[in-house]
Amino acid sequence: MILSIESSCDDSSVAITRQSDKKLLFHKKISQDAEHAVYGGVVPELAARLHALALPNILEETTLYFNQLKAVAVTNEPGLSVTLVEGMSMAKALSISLDIPLMGINHLRGHIYSLFIEKETCFPMDILLVSGGHTQLLHVKSYEEIEVLATTMDDSFGESFDKVGKMLGLPYPAGPIIESYAKKGNEKRFDFTIPLQRSKTLAFSYSGLKNQVRLCIEAQERLDEQTICDICASFQRVAIAHLMQQIKKAYKERKIEHFGVVGGASANLYLRAQLEAFCLSKKATLHVATMEFCSDNAAMIGRCAIEAYEKKYFTTIEEIQLKPSSKNGYF
Numbered sequence: 001m002i003l004s005i006e007s008s009c010d011d012s013s014v015a016i017t018r019q020s021d022k023k024l025l026f027h028k029k030i031s032q033d034a035e036h037a038v039y040g041g042v043v044p045e046l047a048a049r050l051h052a053l054a055l056p057n058i059l060e061e062t063t064l065y066f067n068q069l070k071a072v073a074v075t076n077e078p079g080l081s082v083t084l085v086e087g088m089s090m091a092k093a094l095s096i097s098l099d100i101p102l103m104g105i106n107h108l109r110g111h112i113y114s115l116f117i118e119k120e121t122c123f124p125m126d127i128l129l130v131s132g133g134h135t136q137l138l139h140v141k142s143y144e145e146i147e148v149l150a151t152t153m154d155d156s157f158g159e160s161f162d163k164v165g166k167m168l169g170l171p172y173p174a175g176p177i178i179e180s181y182a183k184k185g186n187e188k189r190f191d192f193t194i195p196l197q198r199s200k201t202l203a204f205s206y207s208g209l210k211n212q213v214r215l216c217i218e219a220q221e222r223l224d225e226q227t228i229c230d231i232c233a234s235f236q237r238v239a240i241a242h243l244m245q246q247i248k249k250a251y252k253e254r255k256i257e258h259f260g261v262v263g264g265a266s267a268n269l270y271l272r273a274q275l276e277a278f279c280l281s282k283k284a285t286l287h288v289a290t291m292e293f294c295s296d297n298a299a300m301i302g303r304c305a306i307e308a309y310e311k312k313y314f315t316t317i318e319e320i321q322l323k324p325s326s327k328n329g330y331f
């Protein structure tokens with residue numbers, strides 16, 4: 001069994017995964033949304049202190065598995081440095097005290113493996129990763145071979161939802177709230193421009209759209225409930241139209257057999273519906289994670305760690321340090 005720990009941002013999570021059949025035996029996550037909501041975003045120092053309280057409490061519930069553990073895995077990049085060290089310190093302590101190997105897992109690779117919890121992998125797969133920190137289009141051939149086809153030039157997809165939410169006075173994280181307000185709104189009321197429409201660049205960009213929404217909010221005499229819903233619906237329509245436009249551009253000449261969507265924002269049903277239609281048109285199969293495993297969690301880190309364990313990708317206590325990101329910044 002492998003014990004995995006996730007603390008790259010504002011979710012404290014621990015999981016136990018059985019190597020032989022990939023079964024998830026234990027998974028618990030304590031989210032800090034309520035504590036950060038008042039600040040309109042994650043406060044790293046506060047997040048670190050909350051991890052220091054939550055992680056040992058969750059760990060207490062896993063002690064019955066300790067004598068069966070073969071390794072401990074922990075998210076070691078990318079993420080907030082002060083929160084990553086909380087999980088890493090716990091993983092190091094467990095590795096020393098239980099005398100088991102240690103594995104550092106890349107958080108984005110973890111999101112990819114959220115598609116394969118209690119399942120076999122299915123590569124090659126093209127994957128859209130949409131989270132609070134990243135927006136990437138990936139061609140994944142294996143654990144090691146991950147090609148970044150497109151990434152964001154500025155804000156990430158989830159971040160743009162959070163920033164628009166903050167402008168509208170909505171609590172953090174605003175993604176799910178904007179999605180539910182959008183259901184009650186008129187998505188055609190505000191005609192925001194889709195970013196990079198005439199550009200050949202294969203990339204994502206959300207800062208221009210965010211500014212369009214800011215100007216629109218400033219131009220309103222009063223922000224009544226219906227106007228907020230209409231802004232949410234119009235913004236969501238254009239934010240997702242931009243994603244779809246760039247995805248269609250990327251695969252104009254390329255075939256796809258398997259397409260996956262991962263990351264916290266992959267829970268968005270409007271996005272899932274558009275991806276389903278796209279996959280249908282390309283005769284590809286769409287893979288999504290169950291809602292529970294879209295946002296940050298240790299189960300995806302544990303599933304990824306099974307692969308790392310089989311490949312003996314162990315690290316030493318000294319090696320597992322906060323490090324500058326690798327060559328393409330992510331993998």
Ligand code: KG4
Binds near residue numbers: 132158173179265
């Ligand atoms: O993957 P995740 O939990 O954390 C990071 O690794 O960043 O993603 C969190 C992000 C937040 O920005 C949140 O607002 C966004 O995912 N999100 C959504 C939805 N649910 C979460 N964005 C749009 N629509 C949603 N339904």
Ligand code: ZN
Binds near residue numbers: 264
């Ligand atoms: Zn994440």
